[in-house]
Every structure is written in C-alpha cells, then in structure tokens.
C-alpha cells in the first residue's frame with residue numbers, strides 16, 4: 001500500500017467535501033437572495049450572531065448580506081423536531097435521505113478541479129472511465145427520491161416518487177447521448193483528457209464546438225437535478241413538496257442540500273465537459289501548473305466558472321414556469337433524444353471524413 | 357488488501373443475492389429489488405478488483421441505475437399484496453430451474469477452461485478502447501444478436517400494450 | 523370571450539421568446555432591487571415587517587376568534603357545526619351536557635363548556651365562520667401568532683372570547699335578510 005497516496009487522497013477528499021458543503025450552504029443563500037431580488041424583496045438579512053458586532057466596519061454589512069444565514073439554517077435543521085409519521089415504512093424512510101445526498105457528492109470524485117499543486121493532480125480519482133462513473137453514480141441518485149416517495153406511504157410523496165423515476169430515466173438517456181459527441185472529439189473518457197482537448201483557444205471549448213450537445217446536456221441537467229422548470233417530483237404547488245412531504249428537520253435538510261449538491265456536481269460536469277475545466281485560453285493558463293500560485297489560480301478559475309453556472313441555474317428557476325408532465329416527457333423522448341442521436345451521427349460522420 | 361476486498365465483496369454479493377430471493381424478514385418485492393441493486397453494486401466492486409472499470413461502471417449505470425429503477429417503478433404500480441400472498445407457480449419454478457441450470461453449465465465450462473495462473477484475456481482489462489475494438493471486430497456477431505434480442509423484446513412489449521388498448 | 527390560439531412559430535416552439543422575455547423581466551427587477559435599493563415593501567409600506575407593522579386589509583382572514591353580542595353574552599350555542607366542518611380538526615368543543623350551565627343570553631339554550639382552537643392546526647380557511655349559524659366565530663386580523671410550547675397555542679374559550687371582542691354586525695337576522703336580497707338581485711348592487 002502506498003501511504004503517501006492514501007494520505008494525499010484523504011486530504012483531497014476532506015478538503016473537497018468541506019468546500020462543497022460550504023458551497024451548498026451558500027448556494028442556498030444565493031438562491032434566496034437572487035429570488036428575493038427578482039421578486040422585489042430583500043432576502044435574508046437578519047441573522048446576526050453575537051460576534052458579528054466585533055468585526056470592524058464589515059460586521060453589519062455581512063449581516064445585511066445574509067452571510068450568517070446558513071449558520072442559522074443549519075442550527076435550525078439540527079434542532080428541529082425530527083418527526084416520523086406513524087404510517088411510514090421505517091427502514092426506507094431512514095435510508096432515503098442518505099441515498100439522496102451521497103450520489104451527488106460521489107460524483108465529484110472524478111472532476112478535475114485544478115491542474116496541479118506540486119506533484120499532486122487536483123482530482124480525487126483520475127479514472128479512465130471517468131464520465132461513465134459519473135453517469136453511473138448520477139443514475140443511482142433516483143433511488144433516494146423513489147424510496148422517499150415509497151417510504152412515506154401517502155399519496156403526494158408517492159406521486160412525486162413515480163414522477164421522478166420516470167423523469168430521471170428519460171433524461172438520463174438524453175444526457176448520456178448528448179455527451180457522446182464530446183467524447184468522439186476527445187477520443188477518451190478520462191475527464192482530464194477532456195480538459196486537455198479544450199486548451200489552446202476559446203473556440204476549442206466544447207460549448208462552441210458542440211453547442212447542440214451542450215444545450216441537450218443543460219436541459220437534461222435541469223431535469224436530473226429536479227430544478228425548475230422540471231421540478232415535477234417536488235412541484236410544491238401540485239404535490240405539496242412531492243417526495244419529501246413527510247420529512248422534517250435534518251432528514252428534510254438532507255434532501256434539500258442533496259439537491260444543491262447535485263446542482264454543484266452537475267455544474268462541475270458542465271464546466272469540465274464544455275467550458276474547459278480549470279483552463280483559460282490566455283496567458284498560458286491552459287497548461288498544467290508549474291508553480292504553486294498558478295495551481296491555486298487554476299482552482300480559482302474552476303471555482304469561478306462553477307459559480308457562474310450555479311447562478312445561471314438558480315436564475316432559471318425564477319424565470320421559467322414549470323412544464324406539464326406530458327410536455328416534459330414529450331420533450332425528453334421526442335425532441336432531445338432524436339436531436340442527441342442526430343448529433344452523434346453528424347459528429348461521427350464529420351470526424352470520419354476528416355480522418356480519411 | 358485486494359484479497360480482503362474480494363472476500364468482502366463476494367460475501368456481500370452472495371448475501372444480498374440470497375436476501376433477494378429468500379428474505380426471511382419480509383416478502384416485500386421492493387425489498388427484493390433493493391437487495392438486487394445491492395448485489396449489482398457488489399458485483400461492480402468485483403469487476404473493479406479485476407481492473408474491468410468499464411464493465412463495473414456499465415454494471416452500475418445500466419443495471420443498478422436504469423433497469424432496477426424500472427423494476428421498482430413497475431413494482432410500485434402493481435398490487436403488491438397479491439404478489440406477497442402467492443407462493444409457488446409451476447411455470448415459474450420450471451423457468452427458474454432451467455435458467456439456473458443453464459447458468460451453472462456456462463459457469464462450469466468457463467471455470468474448467470480457465471487457466472489457473474493466467475490473467476485471461478489481458479486485452480479486456482481496463483481500457484475502454486480495446487474493449488470497444490473487441491466488441492465491434494471479434495465479437496460483432498454475438499453483439500448484434502444480443503441487440504436484435506433486445507429489439508424483439510421491445511417489439512413484444514409494444515405489441516402487448518397496444519393489443520390491450522384495442 | 524374566446525381567445526384564439528395561434529399556432530406557434532418555430533422560435534416560439536423553441537421557447538426562445540419565452541426565455542428572452544423571462545430574462546428581461548427578471549433582470550429588470552433584480553437590477554432595481556439590488557442596485558437601486560427599491561423593494562415592494564419599501565415602496566408600499568415604507569419599511570419591513572417587524573419594524574413597520576403590516577396594515578391588514580379589509581376582509582383579511584386571520585385567526586378565528588369567538589365574539590360576544592351587544593350585551594357581552596356568548597353568542598356560540600355549542601352546535602358543533604364548526605367542529606364538524608373544520609378541515610384540519612383544529613376545533614374541539616365540549617358541550618355543557620344535560621346538567622351544564624345554561625346559556626348566558628335569553629334566546630339560546632346552551633353555550634359550550636369549553637371551546638378550544640388549536641392555532642397550530644388551524645389553516646385560516648374560514649369554514650367555521652362560514653358555517654356558524656349564530657355568527658359567533660369570525661376570522662379576525664391577527665396573523666402573527668406565536669408561543670413557546672404546543673400547549674400554549676391551544677386557545678381556550680376565555681382566551682378566544684377575550685381576543686374576539688364584540689362583533690359589529692350585531693343584528694343578525696336583519697343582516698341575513700339583507701344578504702339574501704343582495705344575492706338575489708341582479709346585477710349585484712354595489713354595497
């Protein structure tokens with residue numbers, strides 16, 4: 001056993017986990033703030049811990065920006081009464097929230113979030129089948145929701161669970177098909193190779209080379225993460241919250257945070273596949289870092305791209321109304337899957353001609 | 357380490373497989389389906405130990421992620437109580453026996469043919485590229501036959517569901 | 523009026539105008555709130571809730587309270603209709619029973635011995651007010667109820683009566699008649 005490898009991997013896992021959990025907490029804050037601004041409100045601006053007073057000058061500003069709100073939210077989720085209704089199926093009721101949270105986090109293992117720090121590659125597991133791994137894990141995400149719907153043993157959660165299983169399976173196909181052209185171009189399933197193929201110029205980014213693939217992937221990502229306009233499994237206005245109707249306190253929080261974690265991992269996927277990962281096409285920032293500072297800069301670039309995409313996803317929620325269920329299925333099966341298939345054929349054809 | 361993991365994964369796979377078909381605590385089909393999912397996951401673990409990452413990923417993606425979700429979907433829509441009441445069914449037993457015996461035969465033949473020290477077909481290890489080439493060159497015919505089989509199944513489903521509509 | 527549905531053109535079917543307009547509207551509001559500091563609450567009430575109390579509009583359905591009549595007597599006659607109709611079963615009435623105290627007013631037989639509304643369950647739907655034959659329960663203006671325990675949020679008869687006060691529309695039967703007239707009349711008179 002290689003102890004150094006183990007230690008570095010463990011360190012990377014811990015750091016990524018901590019950063020992602022913080023990001024999840026603040027993504028919730030951003031969501032609340034953005035929605036508030038769009039709806040002429042101010043959003044959370046009262047959470048005021050005792051130590052905020054002692055921060056010179058910035059203290060009260062931070063309070064008004066709601067910086068401390070995630071702490072209050074977390075405290076609330078932990079301290080709230082954890083209520084288990086009498087009619088639920090206990091075992092499934094307990095494991096469903098965990099199953100909703102874990103896959104989203106597991107996906108991040110193969111995302112290269114930076115080039116190098118010293119000799120360490122900034123990715124937890126540099127798998128050769130990277131993207132297949134992600135899709136495999138993402139496809140497990142549906143279990144949390146289906147089981148939650150089944151465990152709750154009442155009608156709205158059940159409908160939510162059924163909807164989500166149909167929706168997730170349908171859009172998984174579209175999502176999987178949409179990225180095939182990208183891998184045809186790259187010639188490898190390894191995500192680091194995908195990033196390598198996008199260096200050079202801005203036009204090498206796959207979002208410009210494969211706009212159709214990106215579009216299908218984007219829409220499928222919305223459906224996979226249950227975000228509006230495809231949040232039919234939750235659909236507050238129809239299903240009073242769908243699959244997590246019967247949950248409270250920390251179990252509910254796991255579903256809630258799981259959704260944001262899934263958003264983050266899907267955005268990370270998009271950054272890697274279509275936006276060049278940690279590279280920028282200027283100043284030689286598209287080559288693996290030689291020094292520590294450049295390595296950190298690469299991580300920062302990745303982080304910023306991720307944030308832009310996250311805000312985009314959040315914004316869409318307040319912009320578009322929810323689709324009807326039949327429209328959703330129609331869109332998935334009769335529009336996106338054929339488009340993705342055609343895209344594969346065209347890309348393969350063009351590649352074959354060029355290599356002739 | 358690898359040996360330990362192998363023992364762990366295979367024991368868990370066997371245990372979950374057993375719980376899938378003969379769970380002493382519950383006869384709920386949902387529980388069976390979930391244990392089947394777990395079996396798939398442990399199998400994928402075994403594939404990883406064999407360095408067959410592609411097959412492991414596909415195992416999770418296709419079986420655990422898609423097929424079993426559809427199973428669950430259908431189970432949830434069915435009347436479960438009837439299923440829980442029913443015990444034996446002659447056709448089911450016969451079909452089960454035949455498929456188990458067939459699988460046993462295939463496994464036995466493969467095991468007997470396997471060389472004890474060799475690593476088998478080294479080309480099939482790991483690299484997706486090599487695997488793809490094998491599939492589309494050497495094993496093209498079986499591959500196509502399997503896809504036709506799937507197509508037949510699909511057509512059958514369409515036929516059955518459409519007939520009910522009429 | 524029949525709204526004619528025009529077939530969508532290609533751009534519309536691709537949701538392009540919908541997305542563009544959606545972004546335009548959301549961006550306008552986002553910009554206004556973030557950069558110009560304008561908010562709905564600031565524009566209409568001049569401040570935010572706890573500091574600037576919200577002015578409850580006419581006809582608002584807040585917490586349901588029991589009311590007294592012009593003589594300060596209990597109007598409720600313990601008919602238990604509201605208990606029956608309440609969707610979340612928030613109301614619990616204990617009738618006086620055969621040897622309980624008689625009503626404290628002349629034209630009624632009995633009044634409830636105990637009348638409890640669990641404000642944690644109540645959904646402010648107004649069915650109790652709608653169903654009450656004696657106009658004894660009204661949804662009033664309180665919208666911000668809070669307490670430190672569940673027991674505290676179950677309001678008993680005394681509390682409900684104290685909070686409810688005397689109701690303005692005291693001449694019940696005349697009012698019923700007026701209401702019936704108003705409903706018969708067509709077109710409806712502006713009252």
Ligand code: SF4
Nearest residue numbers: 608644645647648650
């Ligand atoms: S308002 Fe509705 S929920 Fe509340 S007490 Fe009356 S009937 Fe019950």
Ligand code: SF4
Nearest residue numbers: 598599601602604654
């Ligand atoms: S409040 Fe009205 S409906 Fe309810 S018991 Fe009293 S008289 Fe009957």
